[in-house]
Amino acid sequence: MSKDILVIGGGIAGMQSSLDLADMGIKVHLVEKLPSIGGKMAQLDKTFPTNDCAI
Amino acid sequence: MLDVGRHPNIELLAYSEVEKVEGEAGNFSVTVRRKARYVREDRCTGCGACAEKCPTLVPDAFNEGLRNRKAIYSLFAQGIPSTHTIDADHCRQMNGKKCGICAKTCQAEAIDFDQKDRILELNVAAIIIAAGYDVFDPSQIPEYRYQEIPNVVTAIEFERLLSASGPTGGHLDRPSDRAIEADIEEMEKSAGKSQKALVKFEEKYGESSAAFYEKYQSGAYPDDEDRKKWADKYADHLTVVEPLEALRKKAEGFDVARRLAFIQCVGSRDFRFYPFCSGYCCMHSIKEAIIAHEHGPDTTSTIFGMDIRAVGKGFEEYKIRGGNHSNITYVRGRVAEIVEGPDNNPVVIYEDTRERKVKRQEFDMVILATACAPSKGIAALVKTVGVELDPYNFLKTSPLSPVDTTTPGIFVCGCAESPMDVPESVAQASSAAERAAEIVFQTDLIKEKAVA
Numbered sequence: 001m002s003k004d005i006l007v008i009g010g011g012i013a014g015m016q017s018s019l020d021l022a023d024m025g026i027k028v029h030l031v032e033k034l035p036s037i038g039g040k041m042a043q044l045d046k047t048f049p050t051n052d053c054a055i
Numbered sequence: 056m057l058d059v060g061r062h063p064n065i066e067l068l069a070y071s072e073v074e075k076v077e078g079e080a081g082n083f084s085v086t087v088r089r090k091a092r093y094v095r096e097d098r099c100t101g102c103g104a105c106a107e108k109c110p111t112l113v114p115d116a117f118n119e120g121l122r123n124r125k126a127i128y129s130l131f132a133q134g135i136p137s138t139h140t141i142d143a144d145h146c147r148q149m150n151g152k153k154c155g156i157c158a159k160t161c162q163a164e165a166i167d168f169d170q171k172d173r174i175l176e177l178n179v180a181a182i183i184i185a186a187g188y189d190v191f192d193p194s195q196i197p198e199y200r201y202q203e204i205p206n207v208v209t210a211i212e213f214e215r216l217l218s219a220s221g222p223t224g225g226h227l228d229r230p231s232d233r234a235i236e237a238d239i240e241e242m243e244k245s246a247g248k249s250q251k252a253l254v255k256f257e258e259k260y261g262e263s264s265a266a267f268y269e270k271y272q273s274g275a276y277p278d279d280e281d282r283k284k285w286a287d288k289y290a291d292h293l294t295v296v297e298p299l300e301a302l303r304k305k306a307e308g309f310d311v312a313r314r315l316a317f318i319q320c321v322g323s324r325d326f327r328f329y330p331f332c333s334g335y336c337c338m339h340s341i342k343e344a345i346i347a348h349e350h351g352p353d354t355t356s357t358i359f360g361m362d363i364r365a366v367g368k369g370f371e372e373y374k375i376r377g378g379n380h381s382n383i384t385y386v387r388g389r390v391a392e393i394v395e396g397p398d399n400n401p402v403v404i405y406e407d408t409r410e411r412k413v414k415r416q417e418f419d420m421v422i423l424a425t426a427c428a429p430s431k432g433i434a435a436l437v438k439t440v441g442v443e444l445d446p447y448n449f450l451k452t453s454p455l456s457p458v459d460t461t462t463p464g465i466f467v468c469g470c471a472e473s474p475m476d477v478p479e480s481v482a483q484a485s486s487a488a489e490r491a492a493e494i495v496f497q498t499d500l501i502k503e504k505a506v507a
Contacts, residue, residue, distance in 0.1 A: 001081060001082055002081075002083075002178040002179050003180055003495050004177065004179045004180065005181050005183065005491050005492075005495065006073075006085055006179040006183070007182075007185060008073055008182065008184050008186055008436070009184065009185035009186040009187055009469070009471065010059070010067075010185075011185060011187045011469060011470075011480075012469065012477055012480050012481060012484070013185035013469025013470070013471075013480040013481070013483065013487075014183070014468075014469070014484070015056065015059050016480070016484035016485060016488070017183045017185060017468060017485070017487050017491070018062075018065050019062065020484070020488035020492075021064075021488045021492060022062045022064035023064075024488075025064065026064065026492060026495055027064050027066070028064060028065045028066065029066045029087075029177055029179065030066065030067050031068045031071050031072070031087055032068070032071065033070070033071070033072055034069070034130055035069055035130045035134065035136075035139075035140040036129065036130040036131065036134030036135055036137075037056055037059060037060075037069060037134075038131070038133075038135070039187050040188070040190075041477060042056070042117075042133075042134075043117065043119075044214055045214055045215075045221070046342065046346055047342075048339070048341065048342040048370070048373060048476075049338070049342075049368075049369040049372075049373035050369075051345070051346070
């Protein structure tokens, strides 16, 4: 039996899940297809409705 | 992103794909293929010296092809991990040509052309699928002439043009103008080369090429082979220089885009493609219009849509603020067609449903708010993982358990489940994390019971 969790996809959703689980003390394996994480959100300049920087 | 890279409990497996999943909730065996980067992760410092020296240019997918990257690259400047990757399809060395400049440049000796894919076996209690989405390809809609008219771009391309770290450094340079500027640069290079050759002849014979060419054409030097070469070179030079001057003159009048049109529901709420509402595009267009106005206070934007769906905390206020302070006009009507007018200006033909009139309006640039389409790789992924899709190819869930897939122990969040914006994705991600954690803690409880 394992206590680890696998997250597939390193976009905003995958990163948030991974961080939440990791903060609970659970070991997370985050698999991303591309060379870096960030997903579509990293391509955005700012996010609505606060115009915060996406990265 | 940085937090994810640094967290001691997260093992980041970037540039990897899941190949096989077996087992059940609480006990899945997963096979992960770590694709070869041809750069050693333990040595690469991400300094980028290799990418600076690499001679091969490849269209940069991160910047939607609006800029080139090298064959050895990091996805984007702040990318985590910062380890560079060799694009084996384009690298000269990997395709049997002589190169290896990156290996010579790399002080950390991280380049390894013989690196192989590695297979990793994992044992996990639960799986979260956050595979995201793809942007709808608007070239499927012939009447919008995406890719035919250069100044018709997608929302994500426009996002890169607005970005300070993007291909234009945040200036709204129009793609048609950028293409001409690239042509000018190319022609200047070739004119510079031919100029050098002409200078050699001029020094040899002590007269200017123009004066010589006039004499040559009037029949002087009939049997002089060397002078014939000179004349041919000069004639070639003229064929480049004359159009170059014309283009330079044209480029003097280039300005940033100031009149913007945003077209909503491109691919979504359209029975030919996706009948659903993608949810975030109305707000995305408003945001882009507001940011464009911040970049240039005389920028005006017109948003064409059936209705503006500003559903969310603070969204309606944002929409109104855009109208009041950022020169945004909202037009109710679906755009019928985009045609190209003078100066590469796109002309939008639409029916203003408030006035019941068909109108034409010219803009500097048109931005298509493209639909959130299911990701292309999702069908293969769900087959590997063993979950079901809904009719649109998003992951199948039920309204009362929106993060549970059809297989126990496997959860979904973000746009892989359905189209959603950033705040919703984050909320759903936390929810999926909690559902997955339940399984981990349940296995603890079962063990405790067994001991008791």
